[in-house]
Amino acid sequence: MSSVYRKELRSYFCNMQGAVFAGFLLLITGIMSSLYNFKGLYPSFESSLAETGFIFLLIVPVLTMKILAEERHQRTDQLLYSLPLKVSAVVLGKYLALLTVFLVPVAIMSFYPLILSMYGEVSLVSAYSTIVGFVLMGGALLAIGMFISSVTESQVIAAVLTFGSMLAIYLMSAISNLIPATAQGTLGAFSVCCVLAGLIVWVMTKDVWVGATAGIVLEAITVFCYFNFTESFAGLFAKVLDKLSVFDRFYLFATGMFDLSAVVYYLSVIVFCLFLCVQSVEKKRYS
Amino acid sequence: MIEVKDLVKSYGGHKAVRGISFTVESGKIYGFLGPNGAGKSTTMNIICGTLASTSGSVTINGHDIYAEPIEAKKCIGYLPEIPPLYTDMTPAEYLDFVGRAKGLRGAELAEQIEEVMELTDIANVRSRLIKNLSKGYKQRVGIAQAMLGDPEIIILDEPTVGLDPIQIIEIRELIRSLGKKHTVILSSHILTEISEVCDHVIIISHGKIVANDKLSDLEEKYTSDGVLELQLKCSAKEMETLAESLAKLAEDCETFVEKDGTCRIMLKYLRANDIRSAVYSQVCKSGITMLAMIPHEKTLEDIFLSLTSDDAVADETVDEKNDVADAASADEDTDSNKDDGDDYKPLFG
Numbered sequence: 001m002s003s004v005y006r007k008e009l010r011s012y013f014c015n016m017q018g019a020v021f022a023g024f025l026l027l028i029t030g031i032m033s034s035l036y037n038f039k040g041l042y043p044s045f046e047s048s049l050a051e052t053g054f055i056f057l058l059i060v061p062v063l064t065m066k067i068l069a070e071e072r073h074q075r076t077d078q079l080l081y082s083l084p085l086k087v088s089a090v091v092l093g094k095y096l097a098l099l100t101v102f103l104v105p106v107a108i109m110s111f112y113p114l115i116l117s118m119y120g121e122v123s124l125v126s127a128y129s130t131i132v133g134f135v136l137m138g139g140a141l142l143a144i145g146m147f148i149s150s151v152t153e154s155q156v157i158a159a160v161l162t163f164g165s166m167l168a169i170y171l172m173s174a175i176s177n178l179i180p181a182t183a184q185g186t187l188g189a190f191s192v193c194c195v196l197a198g199l200i201v202w203v204m205t206k207d208v209w210v211g212a213t214a215g216i217v218l219e220a221i222t223v224f225c226y227f228n229f230t231e232s233f234a235g236l237f238a239k240v241l242d243k244l245s246v247f248d249r250f251y252l253f254a255t256g257m258f259d260l261s262a263v264v265y266y267l268s269v270i271v272f273c274l275f276l277c278v279q280s281v282e283k284k285r286y287s
Numbered sequence: 288m289i290e291v292k293d294l295v296k297s298y299g300g301h302k303a304v305r306g307i308s309f310t311v312e313s314g315k316i317y318g319f320l321g322p323n324g325a326g327k328s329t330t331m332n333i334i335c336g337t338l339a340s341t342s343g344s345v346t347i348n349g350h351d352i353y354a355e356p357i358e359a360k361k362c363i364g365y366l367p368e369i370p371p372l373y374t375d376m377t378p379a380e381y382l383d384f385v386g387r388a389k390g391l392r393g394a395e396l397a398e399q400i401e402e403v404m405e406l407t408d409i410a411n412v413r414s415r416l417i418k419n420l421s422k423g424y425k426q427r428v429g430i431a432q433a434m435l436g437d438p439e440i441i442i443l444d445e446p447t448v449g450l451d452p453i454q455i456i457e458i459r460e461l462i463r464s465l466g467k468k469h470t471v472i473l474s475s476h477i478l479t480e481i482s483e484v485c486d487h488v489i490i491i492s493h494g495k496i497v498a499n500d501k502l503s504d505l506e507e508k509y510t511s512d513g514v515l516e517l518q519l520k521c522s523a524k525e526m527e528t529l530a531e532s533l534a535k536l537a538e539d540c541e542t543f544v545e546k547d548g549t550c551r552i553m554l555k556y557l558r559a560n561d562i563r564s565a566v567y568s569q570v571c572k573s574g575i576t577m578l579a580m581i582p583h584e585k586t587l588e589d590i591f592l593s594l595t596s597d598d599a600v601a602d603e604t605v606d607e608k609n610d611v612a613d614a615a616s617a618d619e620d621t622d623s624n625k626d627d628g629d630d631y632k633p634l635f636g
Contacts, residue, residue: 003387007373011376014375076372078367079432082337082365082367083360083385083389084356084390285337
């Protein structure tokens with residue numbers, strides 16, 4: 001694992017990619033911080049960090065697009081498979097390198113609250129807990145991006161897919177407001193999800209019948225729930241989306257709350273995506 | 288050392304490998320021979336664990352490649368068909384990464400990197416980016432990578448493709464020297480390469496093994512008959528009478544009249560029974576001037592062509608042994624084809 005980690009890290013910092021990423025992140029947080037904290041004379045670094053959240057839409061695709069797609073494209077994945085390394089070690093090594101690249105600008109950012117505190121009263125605890133939230137959210141989004149990079153061979157497709165996913169995640173709570181809070185509206189929304197799930201299964205297994213069966217079974221469960229628990233069905237979809245919203249949980253940190261369930265949530269997203277990533281890489285050997 | 292049993296790999300409906308079994312003993316250089324698309328690379332990828340087989344098993348030094356992949360992979364150094372190089376690294380950095388991944392650390396790592404660089408002659412380009420290196424150097428970096436960690440088995444998939452003749456000779460030299468310390472499996476569709484470097488040949492065609500033998504045995508087995516060509520200066524009629532008397536000595540006899548007025552007789556004979564002196568005295572007796580007597584022996588090329596021709600593998604329902612027998616009988620066809628043309632140009636090599 002350490003060998004892959006070292007290699008990835010070297011590649012990020014020899015290729016300017018890491019430096020450009022760090023510089024960009026620092027630039028945006030710097031702008032936000034100077035606007036809110038220095039120009040606006042507002043002592044809370046967490047609110048400027050919360051405003052910086054959208055940055056992940058741009059930086060996650062840039063950072064993760066090549067991490068596994070490029071290996072497949074250059075056929076260097078054959079080397080990784082033939083070396084005495086576990087796939088999980090390869091994936092973990094790469095992810096840790098990704099996280100390290102992300103942590104470098106965050107470490108620099110950690111000085112901002114201290115600088116601010118030189119000029120007035122700053123709640124360091126809430127500032128640093130927001131930075132922790134920022135790191136956790138970044139880690140979760142990077143894990144999602146890495147998984148997407150593992151399903152395709154092309155960096156461009158990986159980047160576009162990752163950007164699309166990041167956008168969907170970013171707008172998730174906005175989307176949830178669009179869905180009527182009635183039981184019928186929820187049923188409709190869940191049905192669309194069932195069809196999508198069926199399509200994804202179809203694409204992944206290349207078998208129409210397996211996909212159709214998966215879709216129909218999921219739809220049947222939804223309809224069953226709809227008729228039996230109609231009352232609690234109302235507004236359920238919006239609730240689920242709200243619960244799954246990656247960004248909303250981060251904004252909670254910015255309001256000064258250290259939400260342990262958010263920590264658990266982010267960690268589970270990371271573990272789940274890395275698990276999917278390992279499976280997707282393993283699957284390549286079987287096709 | 289390596290035991291491959293009933294390996295099958297299918298991609299959707301297409302079967303790339305259909306039941307390959309063989310064993311590899313230590314200390315030899317094995318040649319994997321077959322036309323493009325025969326399943327060589329697929330088989331090698333499965334042996335090295337970079338591809339999963341549909342069915343069948345691969346055991347390396349007693350470690351199953353699926354059950355104990357780490358132990359099995361530690362015994363192997365692999366160079367895939369396209370050298371898996373990180374082009375934005377220098378050879379030194381690249382070898383450092385591979386060495387670490389193979390579990391080498393500290394002084395041992397540095398020592399081994401120096402050693403393989405020395406052996407593959409890449410020390411002079413150690414700090415240039417791999418993407419700026421020539422194809423030959425890239426290939427060597429790939430081989431160096433396979434040699435790191437001193438694995439018992441080194442598997443090279445078409446290591447000389449795309450190299451210039453001098454580089455090819457150098458790489459062959461290198462492979463031969465590797466064979467002294469390691470077991471080497473080498474795939475190629477170039478016959479001269481296999482015959483120059485390998486001790487043992489495995490010929491694959493259409494995803495099946497059609498021959499698996501020592502190089503010398505293979506030659507002996509399939510080149511039991513030869514063809515003796517006589518070029519004569521005489522009329523067609525004189526030739527016919529001579530041919531009649533010669534036919535008794537040979538297995539088969541064919542006559543040709545050339546455009547420039549000379550005549551040609553092709554005599555097929557068993558190599559165990561040398562007929563050359565008898566033929567010579569017969570020709571002398573007839574008083575015809577003999578311009579040349581040329582013995583044609585079957586080369587590895589002919590064996591390869593006949594074994595991998597579509598006729599030989601057409602009858603796929605028959606088991607492997609019968610396939611080989613079929614191939615042997617198909618020899619004659621290829622032979623006569625060959626004799627029709629004056630200049631037989633090798634298709635391979």
